[in-house]
Amino acid sequence: MKKVVHIADYKISHNPNILLTNGLGSCIAVALYDKKKKLGGLLHFLLPDSSLSVDVSNPAKFADMGIDQIVFEMIELGADIKHLKAKIVGGANMFSQIRRKNYTPIGSRNIEAAKVNLDRHGIPIIGEDTGADYGRSVEFYLDSGLVIVKSFKMGVVEL
Numbered sequence: 001m002k003k004v005v006h007i008a009d010y011k012i013s014h015n016p017n018i019l020l021t022n023g024l025g026s027c028i029a030v031a032l033y034d035k036k037k038k039l040g041g042l043l044h045f046l047l048p049d050s051s052l053s054v055d056v057s058n059p060a061k062f063a064d065m066g067i068d069q070i071v072f073e074m075i076e077l078g079a080d081i082k083h084l085k086a087k088i089v090g091g092a093n094m095f096s097q098i099r100r101k102n103y104t105p106i107g108s109r110n111i112e113a114a115k116v117n118l119d120r121h122g123i124p125i126i127g128e129d130t131g132a133d134y135g136r137s138v139e140f141y142l143d144s145g146l147v148i149v150k151s152f153k154m155g156v157v158e159l
Helices: 063-076 106-120
Strands: 002-004 011-016 018-024 026-033 039-045 084-090 125-130 136-141 146-149 155-158
Touching: 011 063, 011 106, 018 026, 018 039, 026 063, 026 106, 026 136, 039 063, 039 136, 063 106, 084 106, 084 136, 084 146, 106 125
Parallel strands: 002 018, 084 125
Antiparallel strands: 011 039, 018 136, 026 039, 026 084, 136 146, 146 155
């Protein structure tokens, strides 16, 4: 069964499901997988840090809160933190023609935030398709942990 993860959303599921998310521009999709349990989670976050917003009612909107939330829920569902591996996708600079002095684009900041927050949990990143200037979609297969990245510009990439 296919389950759609929307923007500022996450889903956790067991095999044989497929988790999908579309419309990744500067946003990041974080796919977490416990191979032994065949348990996976997919987070689609918008912003690198919850301190950037006055409304933090939706943890999935932010890298810091969203990664914490999905990790804790996966552990509650039986995942072992020592077995979790991550793949990250997105973080594009969708408006590369706009250059500002002393400004790091949100896509780059999101990539760094995903890496910092996964490292904080001790979760290694084993696959990555990030940056550049184009959007992506993700299919995450929970039978194998395979992540398929689709984009108009680069076609299909397997992680």
